Amino acid sequence: MSQWAAMLEANKENIPYPLDMHALQKPTVSQIREAVLPEIGVDVSTVTHSVLPSSPLSQKSNISVQSQDPKLSGYNSESVSDSPRPLGLSTSSRRESSDELDVESEDGEVTSRKEKSLGLLCQRFLIAMNEETRTSMTREVHLETVARKMSVEKRRIYDIVNVMEALDAMSKTNKSYYRWHGLEGLPKLMADLQKEAIEERLPERVLRVEQAMCSFTELSPGSRKAGTKDIVDSSLLSLEEAMELDSFLEPVSTRRVSLDVASTVLIKDPETEGFEPPSRSRCRRLYDIANVLVALGLIKKVHYLFGTKKIPLFVYCGPEPDENSTFDVNACIERFLASNASTPLTPHMKATTAAVQHSLSLGKRSNSEANLRAPMSQKMPRLKCVSLSTAG
């Protein structure tokens, strides 16, 4: 009951979406090269976002307080040999004693949230994978090991692995063991997904939702029936794949989606009911996925100026969907190694990095045999292609 209230409240207003709907007086979409686009004559006033200050809903009772005993204290068994910095995590068990314990003093870096972001973690994961795999002929990795090497909780590894699986970059072999396939097959995967997206009429749905989001502000709440986790198969994996299709099925010139639109298209059933963005929780998942995709350089976030507001959009910028081209993981790794020279790598990771860079300079090409068309794989998203024809 009140749960819905909470969700609704959490949804805030739906973000208006810049469409060509009624005001297509703007020049050309093609103008939108990749970043912020100049000015558009979209009628923002139409989309009144009722602030609705009501529903304080401050009842956050129940739920016992978190135990102050994170047993993961001695996580990195690896004795800090020469780590210049503690690398967050392993720090200590309690966090209330000292006041500001984040932003360390020297090296003026942002020892904070960003350093623990899924995106960064993902980059480190790639490096780690590269490492683990380099010596292993079987290309099999042990999650525990990887987690330890990266000094992160196992839980976080799963977040990444899930997306990697969706990208066919790895597959489970045994309990806690996964085989790394690499990202070389991305272009083909993209081509496949794109094809499927077309078949699923996804482009149309996106369009529809975008327009809807622009037209109204709020609709009859409480009409939802399904429970929090049963509206659709919100498997991270399928969501992830779906999101991809979503981002590049757009006309090649644009290939962009807003998180709200994406989430609505992906997890709510079509126009049948409403277009209100799904629960806040679901959006969080999308953020998670987007983060690793961004880390991989498959998509990037840009801001679309919409009146006074800035609408974040995701633009596909990965490899062109192609049947036979391949994705250069090394280039990918190189990119972020270069971008954040100050990446808070684990001492161990640092060594790895060096190794990677070394091999890169050697021009080590490990294509072929990497990813082959798995005979089984047939998990296709399914996208919950519900009734579109059913009259409302």
Added chain:
DNA sequence: CTATCCCGCCATACG
């Protein structure tokens, strides 16, 4: 303020 999204509790699956 709102947009993001880290953290880790705890449901679920499996043995």
Added chain:
DNA sequence: CGTATGGCGGGATAG
């Protein structure tokens, strides 16, 4: 039961 997975949302943090 225990362990492996990963759904889910509180609430902290970035902008």
